Amino acid sequence: MDLNELTGRAGEWMKGAGPQSDIVISSRIRLARNIAEFPFIRRCTATDRAAIDKAVRDRLAEVPQLTDLAYMRVDELSDVDRHFLAERQLISRELVEAEGARSVAIDANERLSLMINEEDHLRIQVMKSGFDLVAAWDQINEVDDLLESKLTYAFHDKLGYLTACPTNVGTGMRVSVMLHLPALVITQQIEKVFRSLQKINLAVRGLYGEGSQAMGDFYQISNQITLGRSEIELRNQVHDVVPMIIDYERRARDFLLKQNQQDLHDKISRAYGILRTAQTISSEETMHLLSSVRMGVNLGLIDDLLIADINKLFVDTQPAHLQKLRGGPLDTAGRNSERALYLRRYLSQKEKDGADQN
Amino acid sequence: MKCQQCEKPATFHITELTGEQPQEIHLCEGCAQKYLMQTPGTGMPGKASLAGMLAQQLKVADTAKELEKLDEKCCPICGISFFEFRNQGRLGCPHDYVFFASELEPLIVNIHGDLLHKGKHPLTHKRSTESQTKLIQLRREMNEAIRLEQYERASELRDTIRNLEEGEEQSEDDHTV
Numbered sequence: 001m002d003l004n005e006l007t008g009r010a011g012e013w014m015k016g017a018g019p020q021s022d023i024v025i026s027s028r029i030r031l032a033r034n035i036a037e038f039p040f041i042r043r044c045t046a047t048d049r050a051a052i053d054k055a056v057r058d059r060l061a062e063v064p065q066l067t068d069l070a071y072m073r074v075d076e077l078s079d080v081d082r083h084f085l086a087e088r089q090l091i092s093r094e095l096v097e098a099e100g101a102r103s104v105a106i107d108a109n110e111r112l113s114l115m116i117n118e119e120d121h122l123r124i125q126v127m128k129s130g131f132d133l134v135a136a137w138d139q140i141n142e143v144d145d146l147l148e149s150k151l152t153y154a155f156h157d158k159l160g161y162l163t164a165c166p167t168n169v170g171t172g173m174r175v176s177v178m179l180h181l182p183a184l185v186i187t188q189q190i191e192k193v194f195r196s197l198q199k200i201n202l203a204v205r206g207l208y209g210e211g212s213q214a215m216g217d218f219y220q221i222s223n224q225i226t227l228g229r230s231e232i233e234l235r236n237q238v239h240d241v242v243p244m245i246i247d248y249e250r251r252a253r254d255f256l257l258k259q260n261q262q263d264l265h266d267k268i269s270r271a272y273g274i275l276r277t278a279q280t281i282s283s284e285e286t287m288h289l290l291s292s293v294r295m296g297v298n299l300g301l302i303d304d305l306l307i308a309d310i311n312k313l314f315v316d317t318q319p320a321h322l323q324k325l326r327g328g329p330l331d332t333a334g335r336n337s338e339r340a341l342y343l344r345r346y347l348s349q350k351e352k353d354g355a356d357q358n
Numbered sequence: 359m360k361c362q363q364c365e366k367p368a369t370f371h372i373t374e375l376t377g378e379q380p381q382e383i384h385l386c387e388g389c390a391q392k393y394l395m396q397t398p399g400t401g402m403p404g405k406a407s408l409a410g411m412l413a414q415q416l417k418v419a420d421t422a423k424e425l426e427k428l429d430e431k432c433c434p435i436c437g438i439s440f441f442e443f444r445n446q447g448r449l450g451c452p453h454d455y456v457f458f459a460s461e462l463e464p465l466i467v468n469i470h471g472d473l474l475h476k477g478k479h480p481l482t483h484k485r486s487t488e489s490q491t492k493l494i495q496l497r498r499e500m501n502e503a504i505r506l507e508q509y510e511r512a513s514e515l516r517d518t519i520r521n522l523e524e525g526e527e528q529s530e531d532d533h534t535v
Contacts, residue, residue, distance in 0.1 A: 042449075165448055166449070170472075249379055
């Protein structure tokens with residue numbers, strides 16, 4: 001796979017498609033697996049790591065359904081390319097920062113990625129645009145079965161799949177849904193939602209970018225427990241709670257529209273104005289403003305743009321993406337002006353397209 | 359604003375949402391990197407909080423002397439000591455779940471509220487657990503022999519490993535035919 005080809009393309013979760021994609025960015029499931037005849041990563045020698053990498057790669061080649069995956073040695077990629085994959089959520093931050101032989105295999109539409117030598121020998125991840133955990137589970141379960149027919153996983157009759165960290169033991173499964181919740185943030189109800197989720201053992205995390213607090217009002221909800229419940233039960237727990245949060249967010253948006261539409265419209269228009277005209281802008285400010293504009297598009301207050309445009313801008317304005325698009329390394333100041341330039345060009349083009357249509 | 363962990367200016371402002379109350383943390387770039395590495399964005403406790411949980415549990419269960427003794431306990435397969443696990447929050451090999459079972463069980467119950475897997479099982483069992491763990495142990499012994507320049511011993515071990523691997527591939531083939 002040529003990473004430069006990916007650069008101009010929107011990956012699966014940026015498509016802004018799929019059920020409830022105005023609020024749900026993506027649905028993701030990952031499974032942690034280890035190969036029985038090797039120690040866990042912490043106790044692996046360089047030889048072990050290379051052998052694990054080779055074993056998985058060789059077995060992948062034997063599974064007809066998985067031979068199309070593009071395999072890459074992450075340790076042989078440049079720093080920018082590693083971060084580029086992480087910004088697209090194809091690999092984890094842990095895989096970016098780790099040392100030694102490690103790799104990833106990705107399918108062409110960026111739905112499936114297999115990380116080798118992450119915290120566990122194998123991390124299988126399936127990502128779907130919008131709210132689609134059922135399809136995500138079906139796909140990952142199938143991939144897991146295919147791999148398991150070729151590899152012997154570390155498995156314990158009582159404890160299930162054995163993982164390097166006891167927090168993942170059992171199913172090794174993490175189900176997560178990324179939500180965009182700007183109205184719950186504005187109306188200060190978000191903490192209430194978090195507290196109620198924690199009571200039912202679900203974790204909530206903000207999305208981190210380049211130096212910031214929970215950026216762009218993106219929140220990820222995931223299961224904390226991995227043992228003692230079946231995969232379907234774990235999936236359903238997240239699956240059942242997400243519609244309630246979507247409903248809260250929609251009600252908060254209605255409330256904002258009813259209470260002070262002018263204020264809201266003003267806030268969103270100003271955010272849009274800054275993005276279209278700024279000469280230098282940080283990643284943090286970009287995320288913050290794009291979040292407002294995204295809600296504006298959803299509420300019909302901005303009509304030049306689609307949700308897919310905003311999702312693309314969220315990703316393209318991240319540091320590694322900017323540098324890939326620009327075709328060379330940039331320091332922070334350089335990135336800030338390149339980011340502003342990119343936004344001005346993209347948004348003025350969209351405005352022009354919109355005007356041409358009218 | 360200064361970084362909460364060193365003297366540099368704080369450029370990262372993190373809101374931690376995993377506790378009872380959201381918590382604001384202000385860090386410089388270096389400390390923030392470390393902090394974020396510790397708690398990867400997957401919703402699971404970072405190794406610091408895992409170690410804390412473990413320490414808390416052990417405090418209740420053991421005296422300092424018993425803890426010291428426990429820390430020295432090493433898995434015969436991968437060689438990890440309980441101390442290393444306690445420090446890093448990561449186990450060394452699948453056998454640790456058996457070898458440290460009595461120490462791990464209360465921790466697992468604390469995290470998951472359960473000790474019994476109810477999810478899917480591998481469809482096939484191609485290799486016995488003993489030969490899998492044996493392979494981990496033999497490879498470790500071989501590396502150790504190489505390190506000590508005991509090349510004769512290393513090549514013996516290499517042959518044993520090869521036989522074990524080939525023997526299994528043989529039986530795998532039998533299995534699929």
